[in-house]
Amino acid sequence: MTGEGPGGEPADDLLAGPRGRRLLSALVGEGSDAEPWAWSAHEDDLGLPGLAPLPDPLRTELRERLRRAVSTLDLDALRARSDPRDLLTAFADSVAAARYWQDPDPEDRALADPELVEVLRPVARAVAAGPAARWWSDPVDVTAQQHLWWRFEGRDGYRPIVTGSPGAAAAAWRGWRTAVDAEEERWRTEFPRHTLGRCSGTWWSTPPDRPELPSSTPVLPGGLGVGMTLIEDEMGIEEVDARALRLRDGLRVHEVHDAADWCALVAAHPRSVTFTRRHDWWLATGWDGAWALPDWASVAREWDGVHLSARGYLAVSGRVLETAVPGNVVGADTDGVRPGPARTLLAGWNPGVTHWLTDAVTEVEPPVRWRSLEDRYPLEWAPSRA
Known part of the structure; x- marks a missing residue:
């Protein structure tokens, strides 16, 4: 850690x-x-x-x-x-x-x-x-982590988390890299510079949240998951199943508490996202140069998880940061992209959330269903056994 x-x-x-x-x-x-x-x-x-x-x-x-x-x-x-x-x-x-x-x-x-x-x-x-x-x-507390499954119409079943299957995460990363490379190339060819800001696509910076690669949130006093209260792009969903996770010993977690922590991860494991992100992030930031994010498949070879502390979220999320990654290295030397070092943006990653990148979860406890109290969403919730 x-x-x-x-x-x-x-x-x-x-x-x-x-x-x-x-x-x-x-x-x-x-x-x-x-x-x-x-x-x-x-x-x-x-x-x-x-x-x-x-x-x-x-x-x-x-x-x-x-x-x-x-x-x-x-x-x-x-x-x-x-x-x-x-x-x-x-x-x-x-x-x-x-x-x-x-x-x-x-x-x-x-x-x-x-x-x-x-x-x-x-x-x-x-x-x-x-x-x-x-x-x-606080750094991640591996003894008090919950996985949250939001419930809304048409989504009654709980998606299982993969445990006890060595190699499941590595297999997921092989498919992920193929998919994101194809997405970046499609946006490069189908949405050239003159369409800037006229279309929207993938705008978040997080690793994929899959059964083999779950995310988790810390727990406040009383059992309330931080992720129930501190929610970006929330849609007023008032019911959630929370499952406590048990994690294997000796996990290596990269902590993001400030801009330097995030930029270090990007520099060590750079991946081009210029063409998939440029339309949305130009509107949000005004930057029309190269964009880079961590290559999560590469990060997974060094770290089991990445934790964004609440302080890291407040300091970094939504802030355009210059990286040590040259723009042409991440493939942004065409289509009128502004020259110079790539920028990075942390987006769509809620405070306190840890994304697990390897086979980190050993056991998942039965769910506890929480319902928001009337007129107090998302600040107050009441638990009941699902």
Whole structure:
């Protein structure tokens, strides 16, 4: 397992990532006595194409509104929060606002402005110093992992997880590589540059979630899986089966706590995703150069799993990062792709989730069905034996 936790300053990580900044903004909205600063009133201004800088008058107005709101916060009380659930509402709001397949959310766009980032700094320091956020930096706990199976119309049965079948994961990776190579070539030939932004395809960065390659989520006090509450692109599904996993000893897990951890994985195991991702990610980020992600089949030869901590999610998800991978190495030297090093984007990977890349699961316990409580989805759930 790589280390026991991240280095660097947690407050800086919160301010660096769009999801971290959005969480801080939500906390300001929860705790401020000042006049709420209504993003919706500026949606037309903030929805400018091309992710251009905010106009100066708008930047000044938003900065001053935010400054007044932050000045009324009780930062000592925020720092003293001790229950992890005390920050879940703001965290869930930030996660639910993520979108990697279209133009940025107006509030996310505004919060990327450096002047607004600095106004949020005292809030970031208070949150990062408090005990309620301590678990955000935890490495994966292999003794408390759940696999979640969302239930909705037409999906009543539970998909089994493959256990006790050595080599099943390796076989799955052989088929995966063939499929993703074919997908990348199809997008290169069928969707040239002049169609940029006019079509949508694969926009996520995660490994495949298959019976041989399951994902898992940590558990908060009371048995609530983090993945039930912190959900990107959630669709209001109010019932889930959670199964505790037992994992084999000695697993090698790559921890992603910050941008350096993610970029190191991409650099060590690069795979071109320029043509499959460029349409969606250009809309979301404005970058029309080469894109690279980890080659998960290659990663599986070095690591049994990859864990994205809550802190890593807040620092990295949705953030365009330059890699050490030359664009032409990942096959982006054609079709008008902007030259230079490839960028990478972590998208569609929920906080705290670990993706298992080898035959890691030894046993799956019977499911516990959880139902969300009325009007409290996704923050409160009640368990019942399935």
